[in-house]
Amino acid sequence: MRAVVSVIGKDMVGILAKVSTECEKANMNVIEVSQSLLQDMFAMIMLIDITNGNTSLADFAAHMEEKGKEFGMIIHVMHEDIFNAMHKI
Numbered sequence: 001m002r003a004v005v006s007v008i009g010k011d012m013v014g015i016l017a018k019v020s021t022e023c024e025k026a027n028m029n030v031i032e033v034s035q036s037l038l039q040d041m042f043a044m045i046m047l048i049d050i051t052n053g054n055t056s057l058a059d060f061a062a063h064m065e066e067k068g069k070e071f072g073m074i075i076h077v078m079h080e081d082i083f084n085a086m087h088k089i
Contacts, residue, residue: 003047003057004079004083005019006075006077007042007073008044009042009072010042016044019064023046023048026054027052028060031046031049032047042073061077061078064076
């Protein structure tokens with residue numbers, strides 16, 4: 001199973017490291033990362049493998065939302081199937 005993590009906020013040093021560290025703590029593997037910088041705004045989408053996670057996806061999503069506030073970012077986590085359904089035409 002996979003999930004999508006989106007991160008948006010002001011650019012700063014270590015965003016990728018901070019988010020990937022939280023994934024590692026939850027035993028969720030980062031598969032792919034796409035990131036972009038528009039002037040001082042940072043945007044990132046990560047695809048993560050949640051198969052062997054040590055917490056539920058709902059708990060991880062809530063944790064990442066709180067971490068986003070701590071980091072000064074907006075972080076959303078959703079199951080890949082939900083993400084795909086939201087973006088179907």
